[in-house]
Amino acid sequence: MDATHTPVLSDRVVGLLAPALSEPGAVVVDATVGLAGHATALLATCPGIRLVGLDRDPQALAYSRARLVDAADRVTLVHAVYDQVATVLDGLGLSEVSGILFDLGVSSLQLDTDERGFSYSRDAPLDMRMDPTRGRTAADVVNTYGVDELARVLRYYGEERFARRIATAVVAERVREPFASSARLADLVRRAIPAATRRTGGNPAKRTFQALRIEVNGELEALAQALPAALDALAVGGRLVVLAYHSLEDRMVKRALAARVRPAVPPDLPVIPPEAAPTMRWLTRGGETPSPDEVAANPRASAAKLRAVERIARGVA
Numbered sequence: 001m002d003a004t005h006t007p008v009l010s011d012r013v014v015g016l017l018a019p020a021l022s023e024p025g026a027v028v029v030d031a032t033v034g035l036a037g038h039a040t041a042l043l044a045t046c047p048g049i050r051l052v053g054l055d056r057d058p059q060a061l062a063y064s065r066a067r068l069v070d071a072a073d074r075v076t077l078v079h080a081v082y083d084q085v086a087t088v089l090d091g092l093g094l095s096e097v098s099g100i101l102f103d104l105g106v107s108s109l110q111l112d113t114d115e116r117g118f119s120y121s122r123d124a125p126l127d128m129r130m131d132p133t134r135g136r137t138a139a140d141v142v143n144t145y146g147v148d149e150l151a152r153v154l155r156y157y158g159e160e161r162f163a164r165r166i167a168t169a170v171v172a173e174r175v176r177e178p179f180a181s182s183a184r185l186a187d188l189v190r191r192a193i194p195a196a197t198r199r200t201g202g203n204p205a206k207r208t209f210q211a212l213r214i215e216v217n218g219e220l221e222a223l224a225q226a227l228p229a230a231l232d233a234l235a236v237g238g239r240l241v242v243l244a245y246h247s248l249e250d251r252m253v254k255r256a257l258a259a260r261v262r263p264a265v266p267p268d269l270p271v272i273p274p275e276a277a278p279t280m281r282w283l284t285r286g287g288e289t290p291s292p293d294e295v296a297a298n299p300r301a302s303a304a305k306l307r308a309v310e311r312i313a314r315g316v317a
Contacts, residue, residue: 007037008103008301009290013241014041016283016308017099020239024048028099029089029233031082031226034107036064042101043071050074052097054088056081056131056217060109081131083225089233096235104223105245106130106213108300118213120205123183128209128216138212142185143178147171157220157248158211166192166208182209210246223249227256231280234311239283241308250287250305257282257309283308 007013021028021042026049030039033053043051051074055061061077068075078088082102089097110118110130118128128138145153147167154163169192170179179185186205193204214220230240240257244250260280263272287305295302 006298008304010041014045016241020098021046021049026098030101032103036067053077054080083222086229098238100230100240102242120186120209128213130217153215154211157214158207160207239310245303279313280309281312
């Protein structure tokens, strides 16, 4: 797995978080620890820190636990979705932390393990659960949602302009036989899309698979809960870094962070009351992206956008 996993923008992530982690015992939360790529870099660069790693995927946690064994006395790994960050910290007796990282989206482990069903390029069971021990699968969604509901998922989460055509084709085809494999679904999507559209933009099933993954795992709902909780958990001087990989989650990140950076008053108010002053400041200008060299070495980094803020005052903006 090491050969296929390269943490995205690792040097930049560490560079942004490290100034907040200089004090011995400083706590950093890796809310999506995955295969511990960023966690390993943070522990190596900041030898005095304590790292709390969350992941909903038990397989990823087992891998991370083995990979981080040499730093086991500084690491706490928790099986949890990132929207549970406040509960996890409360359970550990932590009222605030110095750094938090979110590396959103699907992990290399999930993409590269065929039986997880995330990839549209290889045939596998139509699963897509980030936690394969619980919840509905992509097959459940595809085989039970009506045309309107399925089209909504594809249009909103996948930004698929042929959402209704694909949904109609899926519902008609599953009458013959329920969907169970990723290859059969990917083939149907290809046939449902106009021929001229198939020739550009990569695999035509990409947007459908993205939409189903987000729906199955409740990713945007979890993120909507996680971001304010993470921002509230930062100590003064603490920093939050977020890596997003598609426009919906990046827009959500931008809005949540911007709400804490700007004053909580109308823009034309001449004086900002202390209670309405910003509690955060930007550490990045816009969404930072990987260099061409990084994308060439790690194509999965191509869609990444990084945003970061630092807490400058207490209170809730």
